[in-house]
Amino acid sequence: MLFNYICPECGKVIPADTPVWRCECGSYLDLDYMPVLDRSRLPEEKSMWRYSQVLPLENINPALSFREGYTPLVPMEFWGVPVLGKLDYLMPSGSFKDRGAALMIHKCHEMGINEIVEDSSGNSACAVAAYCARAGIRANIYMPAGNSSAKSIQARAYGATIHLIGGSRTDCANAAIEGAKKSYYAAHAYNPFFLHGTKTVIYEIAEQMGWSVPDYYFTPVGSGSQLLGVYLGLKEMLNAGIIDKMPKLMAVQSNLCAPLKEFSEGRPLSTPVSQSIAEGIAIARPVRLKQIIEAVKETGGDFVIVDDTEIVEALRLSFAQGFYIEPTSAAAVAAVKQYAGKIRQNESVVVSLTGHGLKASAKIESLV
Numbered sequence: 001m002l003f004n005y006i007c008p009e010c011g012k013v014i015p016a017d018t019p020v021w022r023c024e025c026g027s028y029l030d031l032d033y034m035p036v037l038d039r040s041r042l043p044e045e046k047s048m049w050r051y052s053q054v055l056p057l058e059n060i061n062p063a064l065s066f067r068e069g070y071t072p073l074v075p076m077e078f079w080g081v082p083v084l085g086k087l088d089y090l091m092p093s094g095s096f097k098d099r100g101a102a103l104m105i106h107k108c109h110e111m112g113i114n115e116i117v118e119d120s121s122g123n124s125a126c127a128v129a130a131y132c133a134r135a136g137i138r139a140n141i142y143m144p145a146g147n148s149s150a151k152s153i154q155a156r157a158y159g160a161t162i163h164l165i166g167g168s169r170t171d172c173a174n175a176a177i178e179g180a181k182k183s184y185y186a187a188h189a190y191n192p193f194f195l196h197g198t199k200t201v202i203y204e205i206a207e208q209m210g211w212s213v214p215d216y217y218f219t220p221v222g223s224g225s226q227l228l229g230v231y232l233g234l235k236e237m238l239n240a241g242i243i244d245k246m247p248k249l250m251a252v253q254s255n256l257c258a259p260l261k262e263f264s265e266g267r268p269l270s271t272p273v274s275q276s277i278a279e280g281i282a283i284a285r286p287v288r289l290k291q292i293i294e295a296v297k298e299t300g301g302d303f304v305i306v307d308d309t310e311i312v313e314a315l316r317l318s319f320a321q322g323f324y325i326e327p328t329s330a331a332a333v334a335a336v337k338q339y340a341g342k343i344r345q346n347e348s349v350v351v352s353l354t355g356h357g358l359k360a361s362a363k364i365e366s367l368v
C-alpha cells in the first residue's frame, strides 16, 4: 500500500516515502489516509500494535517496537467527579510520546534514514531517542536549556546527541532546522506519522470502554500531537461506524502560555515571560494551531486555562491516589475542577495522564 502526504494549505500531493518534513509552501503535511478497523480481525496482542490494520506502514517490524501500549484505564476521583485515568505515563520512555515516536521512527527506518534531528522540550526527545536506539538511527536532539535535566540525561543515555539551545522554543526549532540540512528533520510537531501513532490511545480507550468513547476527554496540549492524534482516531472510528459521537475534547493549557485560547478568541498571541511548572505544554506558537482549534470546536470541547497553584493541587491529589505523574499531566487533572459543576452524573470522563513523575522529581521535591 502506498500513502501520500497532502498539504492542507495548497493541496500538493507528495508520496509519503519522500523524506520531506513540510510542504514547499511552508505548511505541515497530513496523510491522505482513512483506514477502517475490522474489529473481527484484531490480534491477541495487547499493545498499540493491536491496531496495525489502521496504521500507515507497509510492514511492521517487531524488532523496532517494545510491544508498548494498551496502558491501563483506571478509575480515579477528583473533587467528587469520577474519572478514568489513562496511564500513558507507563509507556517505555515514560510518556505518551512513545506512541508517536514508534510510528515516526518506524517510518524513518523504512525509508532507510540513518540520522535524524528533532527539537523537543523533553519527553519527545526521550521517546525519539529510545526508538532511534531500537532502530539503530543516530539522533540529534535540540533542547531548550533550562528544562528538566532528567529528560536530557535520559535522551543522552539512549545515545542521542543533545544540543542545548538558549533563548526561546522557536530559537530551538530554528537551530534544529539548521541542523537538519544534513539529515532528516523528524519533527513531532509536523510529522503526520507521529499523529497516527498517538491516535492508538483512543482506539485503546474505546475498546477498554466496550467500544464506546467518554463524554469528556481532558488532555494537556502543547503542539497538539496527542489531541490531534485522538481527533484522527475518533474521525476514523466515526467513519467506520464503530462510534456514533465524539467526546468533547478539552484542551488544557497554562495561563502562562495559552495560545489556543488567545487565538480562538481572536486575540493576538502573547509571548510567555515566565515558564509554568507544566513545562511540556509551553509551546507559544504551535505549528498546527488552527487544526487544534478546529478539532476542539468540532467536538463541542473547550480550551481550559489552569494556573500553577491549580496544577500543584491536582498533582498532590494524584499522588495521594498513588499516581506519580509529572506537573504537565496534572494540568489536565486541574481542568476537571473547573468543570466539576458542569459534568453530569451519567457522563463519563477520561483524563490523559501523559508523563511520568520520576522525570520531574527535581521540581516535585519542593512540593512534598
Ligand SMILES: *Cc1c(COP(=O)(O)O)cnc(C)c1O
Binding pocket: 095, 097, 122, 123, 124, 220, 221, 222, 223, 224, 225, 226, 227, 280, 281, 326, 328, 329, 354, 355, 356
Ligand atoms: C508533550 C507533552 C504534552 C503535550 O503534548 P503535545 O503533543 O505537545 O500537545 C503533555 N504532557 C506531557 C507529559 C508531554 O510530554
Ligand SMILES: [Zn+2]
Binding pocket: 007, 008, 009, 010, 011, 012, 023, 024, 025, 026, 027
Ligand atoms: Zn503546501
